[in-house]
Amino acid sequence: MTRAKTLLAVTILSAALLWVFLEMKPAVKPISLRFHALVDGEPLVLDDMRYQNPGGDGQFKVRDFQFYLSNIRLTGPGGDYVLPDSYHLLRFDGDQPYTEIRLPAMDASAFDAIHWGIGVDPEANGTIKITGDLDPNNRMAWNWQVGYKFILFEGGLEDSEGFLPLVYHVGFDENYTPQSLPFAAAAESGEETIVRFTVDIAALFRADGPLDMVTTPSVKFDRDDAARIAAGFPNMISASQ
Numbered sequence: 001m002t003r004a005k006t007l008l009a010v011t012i013l014s015a016a017l018l019w020v021f022l023e024m025k026p027a028v029k030p031i032s033l034r035f036h037a038l039v040d041g042e043p044l045v046l047d048d049m050r051y052q053n054p055g056g057d058g059q060f061k062v063r064d065f066q067f068y069l070s071n072i073r074l075t076g077p078g079g080d081y082v083l084p085d086s087y088h089l090l091r092f093d094g095d096q097p098y099t100e101i102r103l104p105a106m107d108a109s110a111f112d113a114i115h116w117g118i119g120v121d122p123e124a125n126g127t128i129k130i131t132g133d134l135d136p137n138n139r140m141a142w143n144w145q146v147g148y149k150f151i152l153f154e155g156g157l158e159d160s161e162g163f164l165p166l167v168y169h170v171g172f173d174e175n176y177t178p179q180s181l182p183f184a185a186a187a188e189s190g191e192e193t194i195v196r197f198t199v200d201i202a203a204l205f206r207a208d209g210p211l212d213m214v215t216t217p218s219v220k221f222d223r224d225d226a227a228r229i230a231a232g233f234p235n236m237i238s239a240s241q
Helices: 003-024 201-205 223-230
Strands: 028-039 059-076 079-082 087-091 099-107 113-118 151-159 162-170 177-182 186-189 192-200 237-239
Touching: 028 059, 028 201, 059 099, 087 099, 151 201, 162 223, 177 237, 192 201
Parallel strands: 028 192
Antiparallel strands: 028 099, 059 079, 059 087, 059 113, 059 151, 113 177, 151 162, 186 192, 192 237
């Protein structure tokens, strides 16, 4: 074999080995957790009287919906990752059809499950320390005691009797709900890895039987009423394929 052919063969082999190495190398990219809000399978549209009262007559609209998600942790065969200062207020009032939480650059394939809590854990809920998105001066803080509203839903309902304001604020320590979901629905997008989740707002009004918004238009300080809404927390967020 001539020197030129030998050099060509070595070059081709080196390129092939480099390609294999690059293909096998984990994709280390920032991870975006994207949450898309739905109502009974339909994308959330704010200020539109289009959703059926779960337990009675009339249609309702959502004017404002936000909630706290806390203590995000990833687990899998590649190890565990705990996001520091992990208190996130997810708001669905922007121009984008989703809200997101950004994680540092990691190999998403190293994890197969994600864990968090819906609401604020009792330790953090009993302090005025500002951590993450926790702020005792924001509208998610109760003004009657130390602590936070875990879920804020405000809107209105129209039926044959007219218009009825809707206000559902839920946030007692016992309503904090740990949740674990699969972390397998990852899709590469340019310079980041996107993992999508759906948030079904209607799940809050179904868990303990369909809630009639006419008879229960407001939930704030009653623990039994709050427990009825919080019973829907485990089914509110789902991994999106």
